[in-house]
Structures are given as structure tokens and as C-alpha cells.
Amino acid sequence: MTDNKRIQNPDAPGVSTRRAALKLLEAVLRRGLALEQALDDAARGLAPNDRGLAHAIAAETLRRLPDLDALIDSATQRPLPDDAKARSALRIALVQALVLGTPGHAAIATVLPLVEGGPRKLVHGVFGTLVRQGATLPEPPTLPDAVAPRWHAAWGDQMIEDAERAIAVPPPIDLTLRDWGNAPELSGISLIAGHLRLGEKAAIPTLEGYAEGDWWVQDLAASLPARLIGKGAGTALDLCAAPGGKTLQLAAAGWDVTAVDISEARLARLRENLARTRLEAKVVAADLLSWQPHAPADAVLLDAPCSATGIFRRHPDVLHRVRPSLITEMAELQARLFVRVxxxxxxxxxxxxxxxxLEPREGESQLKRFLGERADFSIVPVEARELPEGLAARPDGTLRLLPGMLAEVGGLDGFFIARLKRAE
Incomplete structure (x- = not known):
């Protein structure tokens, strides 16, 4: 069998992984699906390591998509259509060779079968030209044209620079401890009581304390809303609760927790974590627009559905699939939920x-509207002692987390958090 025949064989080593990566890109860019949402279907039948590699290739491609496309366009007489399979194959080959350290011959050999029956010569030629020219990708990566102007208008030049640096690498892994006084012996740093940021990547289920339920994975920013409720012995509602990190925090802090989410599938993970950590909470699958608690609670945490653009470091697909129409839709839903809960x-x-x-319409604007309608609620300012060193509340007492904050120790996701008290 010739080398050319082996290249054409879709079952050649490595090809199925790249085919899965291509399916992931198409799911995000053409169908607007979340990368994680598309993974099971795209990687069906792959071994765990190959599944992980397909995800890594797709995620790294999405981190650097504008720069990859600029490189491809520099080597073609006419720009390839955005949805052309040849462009996607080149993106995958180039990101492997220029970022992930895959030898050039392997990077191109494993993607050529993806354009079988198509412009294989074009793909091979463009890739070869760029490699011979010593092509590189800029550092830090460039934000997509649809995102940068919107964020610049909201937050200014520095935020764009910080976001570009933040997108360059996957973020560190944060753990929230069930018992703040019982930290596992793992390599990492603690940025606040009950927190550990791992010093290196590892298979989570193999780490000390996982099986015992001593901790759970939760970005530092995502842990702050429940921290601001504090310890208590009353009733608490965790709304839009899945995947459940905040529910676990509240239960560990002594609250009688009811966790509500519309997705039964996502709640399955919450139930698994409750069992693993030996914590208790009532779990309800329901739509908040129709569900009603039996009685008011002492504390309510609304982690409102949103565009999720703040988690772009961990989920770079949001930079490419979130449109202004989705932000509008989410803002309208938030407004209804805010008043209802x-x-x-x-x-x-x-x-x-x-x-x-990271969209003001899904944060600051919502709070302003709500307080204008509900005079019985007022802001309880977030205090410095409640936050990791280096973070501070804004003058109005709310917390806005942006790219660049705590960057020297690994950064954190984008969030908006407001703590309100209802008048007695």
C-alpha cells in the first residue's frame, strides 16, 4: 500500500481524532452548539485519550481562530469560504503544527482524509507553503471581530489586552474544599480559605481526596457568590443550580438547600457530587418561570442563565457562537427571573x-432596573475580607470580575455579583 493510500484511509492512526475535532468545529461555528454539548456525538467511539485530544485540538483552534484564518488567507489567491471544509482542515493542521507541537508531516497527513474528494492539493499546498515560510501565530491571540468592539465599548483598551492574554492558554484548575480546615496534600496555592489552585494538570479522579469527596472542581470566581452568603442554619435556594458547585458550598456551610435547575441531565452530575461529598440537598428539576417554593427562604442565590461570555478562557467556543441576539434573549429572561425570585x-x-x-446588559443593567422597581431591596456591599487578596468591590458594593484580575496567579473567570437584602 502506498503512502498516498494510507493517507486516504479514514481509519489510519490519528484520522478519526481529527475527524472528531472537525465535527466539533462545525458544531460550534455552523450550528451554534457549545463545545462540551457537541463532544459526545462528535467523539463517539473514541478512546478517552483520543476524545481528549480531539477536544484539545478544537478548543485551541477556537482560541486562535482569527489568527489562523489570517494566516490561511495570506497563502491563498482568493479567501476560502468561512465554512469550507478545506479551511477547517487547514485550521486543524496549523494549530497542531504551530501550537500543539505535532510534527508537520503528521499534522497534514491526518487532516487530508477530511477533505477526501475535495481540494486536497490546495490544503496540502497551503500548509506546505506556510510551514516552509516559517509561519507563526501572534502572541497573544486576537479576539474575534464580533467580540472585541463590544467589549471595548463596555470596558476599554486594557480589558481587551487582558482578554487576549487570558485566551492564550487554558486556565488553571481550582478546587473548593468541603472542610476548610482539612486541605488535601496536593501541589498548588490557596488564594482564599477553602480554596486550592492546582499547580499542574492532572486526571481529576486520581487526585487525593476526590473519592472521599473532600473537594470539587469550581473556578474561583464561580465560588464567590455562595461565599457571600456565608455560613448559616436556615433555608437556601440555589436557582439554576447545575452543575452544582454552589449547592455543595451552601450545604457544606450548614444551609438547608433546595437546588433547582431546568435540566434533568445536568442535575445528574449534581446528584453524583452530592453522593461523593456526602452532602445533602433537595434537588428539583423545574422551570423557574413556573415553579414556586413552598415558603420564602432565608437566602436565595440566582446564578442567572446568561451568554456565559465570562468563561471564555475555559470555553473559547462562546467567543464564536454568542451573538447579540442571544445576549438580548438572555437579558430578557434574567429580567423576568430576577423579579420573580x-x-x-x-x-x-x-x-x-x-x-x-462580561456583558453589562447581563449584570449592571439588570441590577439597576431591578433596584428601580423594588425599593424593598438594597445592596449589601461586598467587603475586602470576603475576597481573595487583589480583588475589591466597586464603589456601589457590587463585584465585577474582569480578565486581567489576579492574572499573576492564573486569573479567574468573568463574573458580575450583587448581594442584596430584603427589608424587614
């Missing part, structure tokens, strides 16, 4: 409103 807070109780979004 406010009545579920006891007089004198606490309401936490949080979104993992």
Missing part, C-alpha cells in the same frame, strides 16, 4: 444575583 426571599433575607457574563 425576589418574592422568594424572606423579609431580612439575602438575595445573590450573579452571572458568568
Amino acid at each position: 425576589a418574592d422568594w426571599v424572606k423579609p431580612g433575607g439575602i438575595l445573590i444575583y450573579a452571572t458568568c457574563s
